Amino acid sequence: MVNSKTERHRFFWSRASLMAGAAVLWMASFGIAEAQYTEYQPAEPEAGTELPEAAVNFGMRPYADNTFYVIAMKKGWFEEAGIAIGPEELGMKINDTNGTALLLNGQIDIASQYCPLMLPTYKSTEKLKCIAFTDTFLGQAILANPELGLKSFRDYIAEGMDFDEAIKTALEPMAGKTLVTPPQLSNRPFTDAAAEFSGVKWDTQVLEDSKSLVLAKSGQIDFLNPEGAPVVFTLEQAGWTKLLGIGDLFEYAPGGAGSPVAPLVAIVGIGANADFVNANQNTVLRFLSVVWRTIDAVKKDPSLYDLQAPYLNSVAGTDLDGKGVQGTVDSLHPFAPFDYGETYFNNPDSVLYYGNAWGAMIKEFVDNGILPDEGLTPDDIIWAAAIWKQMEDYRVQSEKMIGDLDGQTLSDDKKALLDQAKSYYEKFNYLDAYRLATAAGA
Known part of the structure; x- marks a missing residue:
């Protein structure tokens, strides 16, 4: 079995290093000095009763859980909060490669973001902050061929089993069988954790998702751990059983600061330039109010995804209608409503608590040489909690x-x-x- 301590996130390290390298080169070329923005500085409410107006240059990455803001733009909800979105009518199209640099140089003020991508820049600057969490990625799973007629971990939880018994019983049919896994190492910590918690041992066969999906659809695979979240969604729609999902570990595995699940947490959110935030604190609050309003609205009225689908398809190359976007979101990265902040920011017993997840992540970055060991804490980058x-x-x-x-x-x-x-x-x-x-x- 692969040692999760040495393999965990190795795929991510290489990706993060490349992105950090681009950002560091940019900073070096423009001579940016290390900023001192380690604390969020709240502002007093404005005097009077008029709604202040402000402009926000906003960038969106090309993913379903990173472009739902388009719904609010098209509904006029940002305008109702006194905010004009720029630099274009629907903000700026960004990606994982250029988003960090655009935030650093101030071309955009705020961006939809997987905030760990900003963490490597802390080797040279403290300018980028994560100001909100919007969803927890749940795309990793161990799937079983529907012909096997197996029950899932959640089925056994519903029958009254505790975590240890449920995970062992759910994965027991895999003992001595073959689990098809991708060549990428990004999924390995999840399957390692599943094996460790359950005590079940299986063989592995490495296949690219494109090949394993074909074999799965033709019934030639019994157990599969895809790398791509869309493959998980496709097979679940085809009736495959999710024996165990990463969300099951988040919800039921032992939590707290020392939880072995903490390094597996992948929370998507919103990144921002600290200069902008600490000069426009109330604008940030109003911006986020629209985000929470939108998350609440799509849960009550999923037809709103029809407004997002054309934009998402144009930037991601997908071919989804509103129901397809809804299915992707609900299955792979369900949005976190405002009151879920109680879990993210006030519950240290949860594996999703920012101090646990980000404490583990910072340690991993330090251990892997991405960051120097200089006492960086979750609160230095996660302003989402204070906000x-x-x-x-x-x-x-x-x-x-x-x-x-x-x-x-x-x-x-x-x-x-x-x-x-x-x-x-x-x-x-x-x-x-x-x-x-x-x-x-x-």
């Missing part, structure tokens, strides 16, 4: 004020302010809900 907690505080305060004012006799102008506060609250704009509720009660 979410600030917004949660506005939520709690505005909710209380609105509740208190609801039973009072108010003048017409105060009543109008209260109604506007309620509208902001419903749209997840807790900052302006607080401002207007405060004015209504003054």
Whole structure:
């Protein structure tokens, strides 16, 4: 069995190193000095009751969970929050290669981002920050041919088994059999963890996804661990059983700071230039309110994905309709609503808690020589925790004020302010809900 300590994320290291190299070359050529932006600096709410207006240059990576912002743009929700998206009508098209440099040089202020891609730049600068988490990637899985008629880990959990018994029982049919795996090492830590937790041993056969998918569709494979999330989705749609998904480990495996699952966590979010954030704190809060509003809206009305699909297809080369985008999101990277911040930022017992996941990730980067061992902590790059907690505080305060004012006799102008506060609250704009509720009660 491959040692997960030495193999874990090795595929990612090479990818991250290339991207960091490009960013470092850019920084060297322009003589950027190391910035000192280790703390988020919240701003006071603006005075008055008018909604401030601001421009945000925003970039989107070409993935389903990185382009849902288009829905809000087309619905006019950013404008409702006082934000004009630039530099084009639908922001800027970026990718994994150029996104980091564009944030560093200020061509874009905010970007949809897999934030670990920014971490290697901390060898030279502290300018890039992760300001929100939007979803946890769940694309890794061990699949079983439907002809085998097997039950999944979650089936056994539903029957009342604990984690240890459920994972052993679910994977026991693989004992001595062959699991087809991809040549990429990025999946290896997941299958290693599955074998370690279950105590089940199997043989492996290495095949590219393109070949294993053909064999799987023709019934020539019993057990498969694809590298590509779209292959997982395709086979699940064809009836294959997900014996174990990485999300099962996130939800049921032992959590906490020392959890062996912590290095497997892959959370997608939003990256930003610290200069912009600490000069436009309330604009950032309003921007994020639209993000949370959109996540809530697509869950209630999945037809909104019809607005995203054409844009996604144009940048990703896919051919999905709205239902296809919804299926991809729900299966592989379900969006995290605002209240999921309790898990990400307030629950240290969860493997998804930012301090656990990012503490493990920083250690891996240091151990693999990507970063120097200079005491970098999760809070140095993850401003999402402080920002979410600030917004949660506005939520709690505005909710209380609105509740208190609801039973009072108010003048017409105060009543109008209260109604506007309620509208902001419903749209997840807790900052302006607080401002207007405060004015209504003054």
